[in-house]
Amino acid sequence: MIILLIWVVVLIAVVVLYLKQVYSTFSRHGIKHFKPVPILGNMGKVVFRQHHYACDFINLYNSFPEERFVGRFEFLTESVMIRDIELVKKITVKDFEHFLDHRTFGENTFFARTLFFLKGQEWKDMRSTLSPVFTSSKIRLMVPFMVEVGDQMILSLKKKIKDSEGGYVDIECKDLTTRYANDVIASCAFGLKVDSHTDEDNQFYAMGKTATTFNFRQMLMFFLLINAPQLVKFFKYDMISEPIKKFFRSLVLDTMKDRDLHNVIRPDMIHLLMEAKKGQLSHEDVKPNDEAAGFATVEESAVGQKDLNRVWKDDDLVAQAFLFFVAGFESISSTMTFLLYELAVNPEVQERLAKEVREYDNNNGGKFDFNSIQNMTYMDMVVSELLRRWPPAVAMDRMCNKDYNMGKPNEKAEKDFILRKGCGIQIPTFAFHHDPKFFPNPEKFDPERFSEENKHKINPLAYMPFGFGPRNCIGSRFALCELKVMTYQILRHMELSPCERTCIPAQLATDNLNLRLKGGHWLRFRLRM
The missing domain is CATH 1.10.630.10 (Cytochrome P450)
Structure with a gap:
């Protein structure tokens, strides 16, 4: 009985240390993120149906307004969510070859x-x-x-x-x-x-x-x-x-x-x-x-x-x-x-x-x-x-296929963040489309945004x-x-x-x-x- 108890304690300790290691990347590099729940990461509210997947992205996007990018955990998998539209363009167009693929399915x-x-x-x-x-x-x-x-x-x-x-x-x-x-x-x-x-x-x-x-x-x-x-x-x-x-x-x-x-x-x-x-x-x-x-x-x-x-x-x-x-x-x-x-x-x-x-x-x-x-x-x-109000895809994803310098996560950060090969990024389409900075009164369905008189006011990088x-x-x-x-x-x-x-x-x-x-x-x- 004592031996079994010892093995249980050892197993728990190993799991705790493993999870601590898995969930420590963003903290070590000063990347803002929500505190993950063991095993579930940041997916708890989605798994337990407290809110929709789209709301999950908006909540994270709105919680760190000063950040160019933030961290996110889908269960045990870490990913970086992009908040800076210039960085979105850089990743998807200029440096496309670094992010050629979607995640493995x-x-x-x-x-x-x-x-x-x-x-x-x-x-x-x-x-x-x-x-x-x-x-x-x-x-x-x-x-x-x-x-x-x-x-x-x-x-x-x-x-x-x-x-x-x-x-x-x-x-x-x-x-x-x-x-x-x-x-x-x-x-x-x-x-x-x-x-x-x-x-x-x-x-x-x-x-x-x-x-x-x-x-x-x-x-x-x-x-x-x-x-x-x-x-x-x-x-x-x-x-x-x-x-x-x-x-x-x-x-x-x-x-x-x-x-x-x-x-x-x-x-x-x-x-x-x-x-x-x-x-x-x-x-x-x-x-x-x-x-x-x-x-x-x-x-x-x-x-x-x-x-x-x-x-x-x-x-x-x-x-x-x-x-x-x-x-x-x-x-x-x-x-x-x-x-x-x-x-x-x-x-x-x-x-x-x-x-x-x-x-x-x-x-x-x-x-x-x-x-x-x-x-x-x-x-x-x-x-x-x-398509602005209800985009077909809540978010886009890409896989980093070679180490990539993301720059500083915010203006006060001292070091650049290097995204390692194999890490995923997510581009929160739904959040960008509902950001009042880009689309005033975003919950209102207003086709006049796209009239000849107004559409030049839209930042094309924020519409995806x-x-x-x-x-x-x-x-x-x-x-x-x-x-x-x-x-x-x-x-x-x-x-x-x-x-x-x-x-x-x-x-x-x-x-x-x-x-x-x-x-x-x-x-x-x-x-x-």
Whole structure:
């Protein structure tokens, strides 16, 4: 008994000393940070659902206003959160090669082969392969597919309103936008015609729902994958189940085979991936006045415009198709949901945008195409502000791949801080977008920030809905186009307003890593007169 007790005491002492060592880096170098809780680090409030992940970043960001960067612990993993926007630019653009990669997401997992998690030269080659897929000329050809899906959605909404007793229907908008985004990605990426508003349990939607549902358990597994890749490798864990991988692998490869056999050409992403595999996609010059570019659009760097003859394996292309699907299914649908919410709770904004939609609709004789949305000034102002208020990603991350001098953490510090190879950094997009220093009255939804008279006042370094530098979001043009198409079609036919279940003021749910409103995204839909 005494021997067992001694071993327990020794074990506890070893753990305590280990944790003390793990959590001492920032203190030794004078880097401000919150005191970590053993094992949990600074993740306790997120793990115990006291507040959302986004609020976690804002709290840390606001607590040390004099610091250029601060420390943060995700469980046992240390990272540095950047507060200085000039340092953000330096890291993501000028010294990009020091921070080329995202954090590891488990070696040999399905996600690890996607563009987002590929590393080094492999990432550069894949980025160069895929960048021609997302040019304006390619997206222009996909707009009719988006419009067709929107028409299906509007027909479904009209039927529900007609069948209702009060001339309106209360809709959970996350479900609505997810079904819309699902059908758009099915059509634009995979060449499938799906109507998820009518056939609610179709296989494509069911697979997407399973693959992107991010409940509390999956949230913890995500952090495990990010912060303990060795454990993931040992247990051979992958967040994407075998049935889902098999479904998408068969879908992509069978479609490619069938099109090759029958010489089918359809201007969607499967076709573009087939062209990329053959090395037949060419890079187009993106002009400064690119007609597809709104305020939020990011430019492709020289990394993505390099000609490449690399041959990719089938599974690599399947992984990219799956990434397109996840981004379209989850990220875009969530952003759409918040856009509908802001239009409903800001009726003056909704009416002004609806007026612009009517004017363009009348001028074009009811014809709707790519040019209809790209020339709408107020539409771009609204979408730009939406991406400021509710950015698709709460934060960006990078890995330091060689020791890097971060400079002094504050004006009073005596020594520079050297970030060691293998340490991660985080760029708190949500916090920058809600800093009154950059965006006065940040909780207010105000599209006028992005008007011709005002947008020059915005510090472009503080606005990063699609990231910065060569590793920015490759699909920004596609996402903006889809957002605008859906908004156009809904406001052309529907009037939005809050209902009894609408979350006012907006409060983020704490049981999900993605941005969600507490109690759901309920709004009332009426036919526009």
